Amino acid sequence: MSYIAKPKVSHPSVPRNELGLFKRDYEGVVSTLCAGCGHDSVTAAIIQAVFELGIEPHKLCKMSGIGCSSKTPAYFLSQSHGFNSVHGRMPSVTTGANAANSDLTYIGVSGDGDSLSIGMGQFAHVIRRNLDMCYIMENNGVYGLTKGQYSATADVGTTAKKGPANKQMPIDPVSIAIGLGATYIARGFSGAKEQLVPLIKGAIMHKGFALLDVISPCVTFNDHEGSTKSYAHTREHFHQVINADFVPPSEEIVAAYEEGNTMPIRLHDGSKIVFRRVDKDYDPTSRAAAFTFLRDSVNAGEIITGLLYIDEETGDMHDLSGSIETPLSKIPYEELNPGAEELANLMDRYR
Amino acid sequence: MSRVNDVVIKVATVNGTGSASANGLLMKSIFRMGIPVVGKNFFPSNIQGLPTWYEVRVTADGHQARADRIDIMVAMNAQTYAKDMAEVVSGGWLIYDSTWPRNKLLNRQDITVLGIPLSGMCNERFDGVRARILMKNIAYVGALAALLEIDLDVIKTLLEQTFASKQHMVASNLEAIMLGYDYAREHFDCPLPPHLEPMDKTKGHIIVDGNTAAGLGCVYAGATVGAWYPITPSTSVMDAYKAFCKQYRMDEETGGKKFCIIQAEDEMAAIGIVLGATWNGARAFTPTSGPGISLMSEFIGFAYYAELPAVIFDVQRTGPSTGMPTRTQQCDLLSCAYASHGDTRHVLLFPANPEECFYMTVNAFDLADRLQTPVMILSDIDIGMNDWMCPDLKWDENYKPDRGKVLNAEQVESMEKFYRYLDVDGDGIPYRTLPGEHPKGAFFTRGSGHNKYGAYTEDSDEYQDVVDRLLVKWETARKIVPEPEIKYSKFNKTAIVSLGSCDGAVKEALALLKEQNIGLNYCRVKAFPIGDAVRDFIDKHDQVYVVEQNRDAQLRSLLMLDAGIPQTKLEPILHYDGMPLNASFVVGRVLTDVAKGRAA
Numbered sequence: 032m033s034y035i036a037k038p039k040v041s042h043p044s045v046p047r048n049e050l051g052l053f054k055r056d057y058e059g060v061v062s063t064l065c066a067g068c069g070h071d072s073v074t075a076a077i078i079q080a081v082f083e084l085g086i087e088p089h090k091l092c093k094m095s096g097i098g099c100s101s102k103t104p105a106y107f108l109s110q111s112h113g114f115n116s117v118h119g120r121m122p123s124v125t126t127g128a129n130a131a132n133s134d135l136t137y138i139g140v141s142g143d144g145d146s147l148s149i150g151m152g153q154f155a156h157v158i159r160r161n162l163d164m165c166y167i168m169e170n171n172g173v174y175g176l177t178k179g180q181y182s183a184t185a186d187v188g189t190t191a192k193k194g195p196a197n198k199q200m201p202i203d204p205v206s207i208a209i210g211l212g213a214t215y216i217a218r219g220f221s222g223a224k225e226q227l228v229p230l231i232k233g234a235i236m237h238k239g240f241a242l243l244d245v246i247s248p249c250v251t252f253n254d255h256e257g258s259t260k261s262y263a264h265t266r267e268h269f270h271q272v273i274n275a276d277f278v279p280p281s282e283e284i285v286a287a288y289e290e291g292n293t294m295p296i297r298l299h300d301g302s303k304i305v306f307r308r309v310d311k312d313y314d315p316t317s318r319a320a321a322f323t324f325l326r327d328s329v330n331a332g333e334i335i336t337g338l339l340y341i342d343e344e345t346g347d348m349h350d351l352s353g354s355i356e357t358p359l360s361k362i363p364y365e366e367l368n369p370g371a372e373e374l375a376n377l378m379d380r381y382r
Numbered sequence: 383m384s385r386v387n388d389v390v391i392k393v394a395t396v397n398g399t400g401s402a403s404a405n406g407l408l409m410k411s412i413f414r415m416g417i418p419v420v421g422k423n424f425f426p427s428n429i430q431g432l433p434t435w436y437e438v439r440v441t442a443d444g445h446q447a448r449a450d451r452i453d454i455m456v457a458m459n460a461q462t463y464a465k466d467m468a469e470v471v472s473g474g475w476l477i478y479d480s481t482w483p484r485n486k487l488l489n490r491q492d493i494t495v496l497g498i499p500l501s502g503m504c505n506e507r508f509d510g511v512r513a514r515i516l517m518k519n520i521a522y523v524g525a526l527a528a529l530l531e532i533d534l535d536v537i538k539t540l541l542e543q544t545f546a547s548k549q550h551m552v553a554s555n556l557e558a559i560m561l562g563y564d565y566a567r568e569h570f571d572c573p574l575p576p577h578l579e580p581m582d583k584t585k586g587h588i589i590v591d592g593n594t595a596a597g598l599g600c601v602y603a604g605a606t607v608g609a610w611y612p613i614t615p616s617t618s619v620m621d622a623y624k625a626f627c628k629q630y631r632m633d634e635e636t637g638g639k640k641f642c643i644i645q646a647e648d649e650m651a652a653i654g655i656v657l658g659a660t661w662n663g664a665r666a667f668t669p670t671s672g673p674g675i676s677l678m679s680e681f682i683g684f685a686y687y688a689e690l691p692a693v694i695f696d697v698q699r700t701g702p703s704t705g706m707p708t709r710t711q712q713c714d715l716l717s718c719a720y721a722s723h724g725d726t727r728h729v730l731l732f733p734a735n736p737e738e739c740f741y742m743t744v745n746a747f748d749l750a751d752r753l754q755t756p757v758m759i760l761s762d763i764d765i766g767m768n769d770w771m772c773p774d775l776k777w778d779e780n781y782k783p784d785r786g787k788v789l790n791a792e793q794v795e796s797m798e799k800f801y802r803y804l805d806v807d808g809d810g811i812p813y814r815t816l817p818g819e820h821p822k823g824a825f826f827t828r829g830s831g832h833n834k835y836g837a838y839t840e841d842s843d844e845y846q847d848v849v850d851r852l853l854v855k856w857e858t859a860r861k862i863v864p865e866p867e868i869k870y871s872k873f874n875k876t877a878i879v880s881l882g883s884c885d886g887a888v889k890e891a892l893a894l895l896k897e898q899n900i901g902l903n904y905c906r907v908k909a910f911p912i913g914d915a916v917r918d919f920i921d922k923h924d925q926v927y928v929v930e931q932n933r934d935a936q937l938r939s940l941l942m943l944d945a946g947i948p949q950t951k952l953e954p955i956l957h958y959d960g961m962p963l964n965a966s967f968v969v970g971r972v973l974t975d976v977a978k979g980r981a982a
Binding site: 092111117134367 | 413414584587588589590598601602604606607609626629630631633636637638639640641642643644646647648650651652653654655656657658659660661662663664666680681684774775776777778779782783815816817818819820821822823824825826827828829830838
């Protein structure tokens with residue numbers, strides 16, 4: 032991981048966001064990933080999305096586990112606190128962080144190796160808690176840092192650079208998330224930034240657990256012919272089927288959407304996700320429909336992308352457990368301590 | 383053999399038959415008569431149907447350990463009858479349920495056997511299988527009340543308080559008490575030679591278990607996030623925290639909770655949740671037992687290196703592996719002290735009783751925040767789950783939590799640049815910032831190699847600089863962890879060093895040895911790292927017995943490793959059969975050595 036800082040100088044004509052910050056203010060140190068790595072495109076999309084949302088950098092936390100994907104939080108938002116934890120356990124750390132302070136924005140970056148093997152349990156349970164976070168899974172089908180072993184998302188029949196084709200069934204994070212009750216489920220492609228940025232914005236603004244599975248090819252170990260996670264294969268089978276735009280609260284929906292073919296969904300803060308549907312019958316608020324659609328696409332060999340499912344009704348972890356609104360870490364100690372008199376009274380219970 | 387307020391009663395029952403409430407009633411009645419009492423529960427890792435025992439030691443002298451003898455056995459379990467009968471001291475008593483004929487082949491001429499038709503009487507008086515089983519147990523309490531002269535009014539008041547909302551329960555329980563009581567009065571010479579007389583020695587005291595006290599300590603320390611995965615014998619720490627939070631931590635206006643309890647998917651997640659919460663400024667804790675420590679180890683090492691506070695309770699049970707989950711040991715000292723791969727060492731606290739569980743819990747949160755490192759409280763099943771008589775817990779209103787070196791937004795603003803791991807004060811403790819406070823305070827928390835500025839590094843000097851500074855912090859820890867308890871008798875060159883729940887038995891042993899003109903000095907270690915006071919104490923002695931409850935002399939190892947004490951000076955006295963230590967075990971070992979001319 033590099034710690035080379037980028038220069039912060041910006042030309043006066045460069046656009047600022049509503050906080051008066053430049054995009055540069057949302058960047059991190061220079062990436063040390065391989066040239067052409069899909070993860071760097073995801074990093075760029077995160078920077079773009081957070082810049083456009085106008086989130087104060089220090090009000091956001093960057094969480095990760097172990098692996099190439101988990102290194103990337105160093106490459107964006109250097110004015111945000113980051114927590115690079117242990118393998119597969121970013122979800123638990125984020126759970127604790129959010130438990131302590133629900134006022135901050137949490138972006139977790141993980142990979143298929145980090146999330147779906149050792150991290151499978153934590154991935155499943157953070158969904159069950161509906162933790163308010165944006166969970167980006169940079170999915171390339173291999174372990175990059177240990178030089179190209181298959182991961183749990185490797186498709187049947189995909190080949191490594193050397194050796195036989197994979198025979199084990201892959202774990203599809205999107206199918207898993209639908210089954211476990213995730214409340215915002217999307218898939219993107221690192222090579223399609225226009226689609227990716229609004230998906231990230233929606234995932235950040237969604238109150239509850241948002242999964243964004245991003246096909247992000249590994250140029251060094253999994254971008255060859257025969258791989259089903261290569262740029263070429265993804266481009267060929269990529270279907271941008273359920274398009275969604277993110278509209279902040281301050282803006283009216285003015286885009287020329289075709290009547291009857293759009294569906295706006297209001298998020299908790301007043302912003303909206305507007306679905307532009309390719310298939311008129313698709314209902315992004317139906318978990319059953321999303322699951323059927325997804326499995327049909329897998330059988331057809333398609334990589335469908337877009338916002339597949341959203342549920343703005345289910346409360347997040349704090350709603351479910353009935354926490355007070357004030358972040359727990361901000362409650363003064365005096366309010367937490369019952370005091371000497373209460374303790375003296377309590378003693379009678381134990382006589 | 384007429385003894386007053388010095389008797390040991392053991393009740394053998396089948397678990398899941400309600401005997402716990404009967405035994406609780408027995409113990410609390412004695413306590414309310416003003417007589418010091420020790421209760422030890424020996425239960426199986428099972429919900430229903432296996433043998434379970436409860437030992438009540440009535441001790442006018444206020445000893446805290448179990449005794450080495452059973453005066454009165456209440457043998458309610460046919461399955462263990464032979465073993466239970468064998469355990470009674472010569473001249474003692476055995477009470478059994480005479481509804482059914484007992485095995486005449488099993489008999490002892492040196493004890494008195496008292497048969498009471500407990501089941502028969504209860505079957506006649508109560509309806510329903512469940513009620514009959516429960517009341518049979520209450521009835522033996524009634525019989526003991528007659529045989530020992532336990533005040534019936536005390537029992538009655540207790541029942542009224544226990545079943546305040548269920549009046550019919552008061553009546554039926556009292557009826558069962560009287561069945562046993564009247565039968566005993568009618569058929570035996572009451573009271574027995576060992577009996578009870580009211581005292582005033584329990585005033586200002588409570589009876590409480592260590593896990594309840596620890597859970598209460600978490601509330602008083604201001605902990606707001608508790609994460610856990612259920613494991614015996616630590617579960618009741620979280621049960622207590624939850625109950626106290628419901629009592630003290632609900633927002634009056636909104637009904638919102640000023641706490642967040644997360645039942646994690648496993649111990650690895652539980653400690654991850656704790657670290658996320660403390661990183662973000664909350665006080666957070668997790669209760670577990672040995673297997674949980676094994677699972678948490680990787681994250682504990684992370685917290686050591688990334689320097690995050692955490693409070694971890696290890697209510698120890700016997701190992702290795704699953705071991706005997708409901709039996710006690712002090713077997714996790716080494717695995718906690720050096721948990722995780724790489725060079726790590728962790729602050730440990732060793733409470734000796736529930737009272738210390740409360741105060742040390744509060745102290746643990748202060749130490750964790752001050753030192754920015756995990757602090758583990760090593761209690762055990764004996765302290766955690768048994769009821770102990772303790773002085774009333776008191777709260778000092780002047781207490782202010784020590785949140786350690788946390789910079790606020792203003793302080794960060796006034797700095798030119800903030801660096802996470804600089805040793806500004808020379809005590810090895812760097813300053814930290816919390817997320818959400820100030821953009822200049824941002825840093826990247828990582829378990830990978832980092833330099834003192836908080837940046838990633840693979841540079842040898844930069845790496846070593848940080849791990850060496852952590853040793854400076856370790857020396858700071860050594861100065862601020864709790865001091866040992868030291869007691870000099872008639873000063874000589876031999877001493878006992880011990881820890882935790884051994885305390886009661888060791889102190890009783892010291893008194894017994896003194897009666898034989900063997901005066902040993904005593905040092906109870908309360909924390910790791912080993913403070914200078916412990917080292918100085920050991921330095922003054924030629925020979926030191928290290929009394930602990932594990933096979934491998936783990937405290938002795940810590941004394942050697944961390945305080946540089948020569949192995950030859952430390953003579954282990956090891957008790958590790960899963961039962962709490964008693965005084966005679968220690969006395970026996972010391973006397974054996976004396977006979978060999980090696981001690982005192």
